[in-house]
Amino acid sequence: MRVCLASTSPARLMLLRQAGVEPLIVAPEVVEEAVIAEVERSEARTLPADEHVLLLARRKADDVAARVAASGFDGLVIGGDSMFELDGEILGKPYTAEAAIARWRGMRGRTGILHSGHSVVRVGGGRPAAQANAVAAASVTFAADIDDAEIEAYVATGEPLHVAGAFTIDSLGAPFIDAIDGDPSTVVGMSLPTVRRLARELGVPWHTLWA
Numbered sequence: 001m002r003v004c005l006a007s008t009s010p011a012r013l014m015l016l017r018q019a020g021v022e023p024l025i026v027a028p029e030v031v032e033e034a035v036i037a038e039v040e041r042s043e044a045r046t047l048p049a050d051e052h053v054l055l056l057a058r059r060k061a062d063d064v065a066a067r068v069a070a071s072g073f074d075g076l077v078i079g080g081d082s083m084f085e086l087d088g089e090i091l092g093k094p095y096t097a098e099a100a101i102a103r104w105r106g107m108r109g110r111t112g113i114l115h116s117g118h119s120v121v122r123v124g125g126g127r128p129a130a131q132a133n134a135v136a137a138a139s140v141t142f143a144a145d146i147d148d149a150e151i152e153a154y155v156a157t158g159e160p161l162h163v164a165g166a167f168t169i170d171s172l173g174a175p176f177i178d179a180i181d182g183d184p185s186t187v188v189g190m191s192l193p194t195v196r197r198l199a200r201e202l203g204v205p206w207h208t209l210w211a
Contacts, residue, residue, distance in 0.1 A: 001208045002075030006064035011163075011170065011189035012080055019192050022211035026068060028060035028079065035059055049085045050135045053117030056081035058133055061119035065129060074124030076199060076209070080190045084140075084165025086112035094166045097155050103166045104151040109144030111179075113137050114165060114187045120198040132198040136191035138182025140169070146176050 005012060005023040016023050039055060040047055047055065061079025068077060084091045086107065094100040115137050122130045160166040160173065167173040169180065169187050185192045196206045 001204055002073065003209055004064060004068050004073060004075060004077045006060045006077055006079040009080070009189055011168075014170075015185055015188055015190050015192060016078075020210040023078070024068075024073075026064045028063045030056070030059045030063055032056055032081075049083050049090050049113070049115040050117075050137070052090065053081040053083050053115045054119070054133060054135050055117070057117035057119040058131075061121045061131070065121040065123050069123040069129065072124070075122075076202070076204060077121040077123060078190075078195060079119040079121075081117045082164040082189055083115050084112055084167075085115060086110065091165050093162050093164060095161055097161065100155045100160045100166045101151055104142075104146065104155065104160070105148070107142045107167075108146045108151075109142060111139050111141040112165065113139050116186045116189065116191055116194075118191065118194050118198060120195060120202060122202040122204065130202050132201040134194050134198055136183060136186045136194045138180055138184070138186040140165075140167070140177060140187060141179040141181075142167075143176050143178045150176070 003021050003023040005016060005025050006028045008027045036052060057079045061077050065077040094103050115135060117135050119133045154172060157172055159168060159171060169177050180187055183191050183193055199206055
């Protein structure tokens with residue numbers, strides 16, 4: 001069974017490869033900010049983190065599934081999106097060093113929740129496309145004794161600038177994380193147990209995805 005990852009995230013690709021899956025990579029053509037703004041405007045409300053990540057995961061999977069199905073792809077398309085929440089505030093990618101430093105100063109010693117949306121679409125095989133979706137969450141507790149010098153050194157590596165929440169648990173940021181409650185792969189970028197369950201909902205056993 002073929003797999004297409006509707007994401008250019010190195011972390012999601014790494015997770016699938018570590019789990020024995022070698023996916024086709026197709027970048028979704030989705031303007032995330034515009035999608036969220038349109039839905040929030042039409043519904044006159046601010047989407048909570050779990051709805052936010054699931055909406056984007058579905059849009060990404062739908063976009064890529066439609067394009068690969070037209071080329072004869074037969075298999076699963078996996079879309080994902082992640083977002084970090086601290087005290088009810090959604091914290092996306094900081095993008096700048098100044099924002100990342102401020103973020104880390106505010107996070108030390110505290111616990112937040114990483115929300116990860118997943119959408120799996122079964123395309124091809126002579127049948128209509130079928131989709132299964134879910135959100136996974138895991139709490140992350142940051143070390144209370146991180147000093148400003150450590151924060152500035154970490155931010156200077158550039159690693160936290162383009163990841164949800166401004167941290168990683170599978171690279172340079174790991175020593176600054178005291179605890180994780182939940183599936184660790186959720187925090188990396190995609191919950192593998194969740195994706196396995198979604199594939200099974202679509203009638204695809206996980207082991208058939210191994211390369």
